[in-house]
Amino acid sequence: MAMGRPARIDRDAVLDAALALADARGLDAVTMAAVAAQLDVTPMALYRHIGRKADLLDGLVERLLDELPSTTAAGRGDPAGELARLGEAVRATARRHPAVFPLLLQRPATTPGALRARDAVCEALRRVGVPDTRVARCERLISTAVLGFAASEAGGRFRNHPRAVVDDDFARLLELLASLVETEATPA
Amino acid sequence: MAMGRPARIDRDAVLDAALALADARGLDAVTMAAVAAQLDVTPMALYRHIGRKADLLDGLVERLLDELPSTTAAGRGDPAGELARLGEAVRATARRHPAVFPLLLQRPATTPGALRARDAVCEALRRVGVPDTRVARCERLISTAVLGFAASEAGGRFRNHPRAVVDDDFARLLELLASLVETEATPA
DNA sequence: ACCTGAACACCGTTCAAGT
DNA sequence: ACCTGAACACCGTTCAAGT
Numbered sequence: 378m379a380m381g382r383p384a385r386i387d388r389d390a391v392l393d394a395a396l397a398l399a400d401a402r403g404l405d406a407v408t409m410a411a412v413a414a415q416l417d418v419t420p421m422a423l424y425r426h427i428g429r430k431a432d433l434l435d436g437l438v439e440r441l442l443d444e445l446p447s448t449t450a451a452g453r454g455d456p457a458g459e460l461a462r463l464g465e466a467v468r469a470t471a472r473r474h475p476a477v478f479p480l481l482l483q484r485p486a487t488t489p490g491a492l493r494a495r496d497a498v499c500e501a502l503r504r505v506g507v508p509d510t511r512v513a514r515c516e517r518l519i520s521t522a523v524l525g526f527a528a529s530e531a532g533g534r535f536r537n538h539p540r541a542v543v544d545d546d547f548a549r550l551l552e553l554l555a556s557l558v559e560t561e562a563t564p565a
Numbered sequence: 566m567a568m569g570r571p572a573r574i575d576r577d578a579v580l581d582a583a584l585a586l587a588d589a590r591g592l593d594a595v596t597m598a599a600v601a602a603q604l605d606v607t608p609m610a611l612y613r614h615i616g617r618k619a620d621l622l623d624g625l626v627e628r629l630l631d632e633l634p635s636t637t638a639a640g641r642g643d644p645a646g647e648l649a650r651l652g653e654a655v656r657a658t659a660r661r662h663p664a665v666f667p668l669l670l671q672r673p674a675t676t677p678g679a680l681r682a683r684d685a686v687c688e689a690l691r692r693v694g695v696p697d698t699r700v701a702r703c704e705r706l707i708s709t710a711v712l713g714f715a716a717s718e719a720g721g722r723f724r725n726h727p728r729a730v731v732d733d734d735f736a737r738l739l740e741l742l743a744s745l746v747e748t749e750a751t752p753a
Numbered sequence: 754a755c756c757t758g759a760a761c762a763c764c765g766t767t768c769a770a771g772t
Numbered sequence: 773a774c775c776t777g778a779a780c781a782c783c784g785t786t787c788a789a790g791t
Contacts (some may be wrong), residue, residue: 382755382791409784420784422756430784479671482713483720517723517734518741525670525713532671535705546705553706553745570772570774597765608765610775618765 386416388426392436396474399437404476407433435484437477442490444470447497456558459501460551464523468547471527478531481524495520506562515561519554526550574604576614580624584662587625592664595621623672625665630678632658635685644746647689648739652711656735659715666719669712683708694750703749707742714738 394415399407409420409430416422427433446466454462471478486495498516507515526547529535535543582603587595597608597618604610615621634654642650659666674683686704695703714735717723723731 384755386755408782410782419757421758421786424785425755479667482670482717482722483667484722485724486722487725514730514734514737518738521714521717521722521734522710522738525716526709528713528716529670529709534670534672534674534709536673537675542702546702546709549702550706550710553741556744557741572774574774596763598763607776609767609777612766613774 386418386422386426388436390416391423391426391433392440395433396437396440396477399476400474407437434480435488437474438480438484439488439490441470441474441477441481442488442494444473445490445494445497447493448500454505456505456562457551457555459505460519460555460558463498463501463519464547464551467523467527468530471531475531475533479528482528486520502558502561505558507558508561508564511561515558518557522550522554574606574610574614576624578604579611579614579621580628583621584625584628584665587664588662595625622668623676625662626668626672627676627678629658629662629665629669630676630682632661633678633682633685635681636688642693644693644750645739645743647693648707648743648746651686651689651707652735652739655711655715656718659719663719663721667716670716674708690746690749693746695746696749696752699749703746706745710738710742 391412395407395412398411398415409423412433413420413423423433427436444466446463484491486492495516498520499512502512502515502519503509530543535546579600583595583600586599586603597611600621601608601611611621615624632654634651672679674680683704686708687700690700690703690707691697718731723734
């Protein structure tokens with residue numbers, strides 16, 4: 378039934394353009410006009426595909442969440458290994474999208490992408506032996522600490538520390554979280 | 566030498582008005598026009614007192630940092646006590662200024678206020694027995710974890726968890742950090 | 754159905770001018 | 773020295789109109 382002319386852009390194309398702009402020139406550069414220009418379209422054309430600019434930003438956050446690791450069939454690894462994998466994936470996303478990343482801490486963890494990322498961590502925790510009653514809290518603590526670190530790094534809070542120092546800090550954080558997991562995984 | 570007419574506003578008054586606006590109606594409401602209106606002045610009058618809007622935002626962040634606890638002569642308390650004091654102070658500031666708080670993770674920790682807050686933590690760590698060579702890293706880990714948690718809370722990431730759950734999560738985080746401090750404070 | 758032109762209210766910022 | 777009026781380039785968003 379759908380008739381009229383063929384679409385030149387869609388929601389995905391809009392988010393692609395906006396994310397590229399944010400990565401290259403920062404969040405302030407993500408303007409309706411600039412995004413539209415990348416797509417060879419007028420700013421008004423965007424409104425058919427995204428409700429308003431706030432939705433566009435939400436869409437960018439969702440894009441980052443989709444980059445985070447979902448459940449992999451990784452062997453029944455040790456906690457430290459699982460954590461290192463997760464942690465580096467989060468940092469890699471933060472480095473790819475430093476302008477958007479800090480927004481992750483400002484949205485409730487209830488979007489599809491957030492649930493997916495959360496479940497991946499929860500599943501890893503269960504696989505590693507954390508009892509069901511402890512999994513949720515454990516996940517919140519780990520995600521918050523790792524996100525907080527990565528957001529700090531992406532936001533530039535460690536700007537004047539050498540990379541090696543930041544890497545060592547992160548390694549120490551992961552050790553600390555591994556000790557948390559081990560405590561929780563050990564039957565009282 | 567200074568002549569001309571008396572000033573009706575100053576930098577401090579501008580920051581007061583902007584912070585009140587941010588607290589009451591969010592960061593988007595902090596507009597040059599809105600801040601000026603609170604002060605019964607035109608928007609252009611603000612530019613003599615703050616360079617540009619970005620500086621105004623930096624000034625708000627500095628205000629929050631100034632609220633954080635500086636060195637107190639608290640007795641040679643245990644690590645857990647020191648951490649609880651610090652942690653609750655940070656969360657209280659986050660709750661007072663939820664719109665501005667997340668910006669804390671997006672500025673290098675090199676402003677006067679940031680240095681003051683950092684030194685307070687470092688001093689507490691030394692007081693509690695952490696050797697000088699370990700203090701800096703320990704402070705970064707603690708500050709990042711606490712700031713990340715508080716920013717998540719202020720930003721609304723835990724919006725749909727009951728307050729009691731969030732409080733328990735925070736208590737668990739402090740325990741974890743206390744174990745870090747204890748490890749560092751114990752001579753190898 | 755999808756995009757555009759015209760229009761609107763607002764935004765940050767400058768600069769010369771008033772007091 | 774401090775504030776304002778006028779002006780500018782830009783911003784998000786609407787709506788009716790074109791195809």
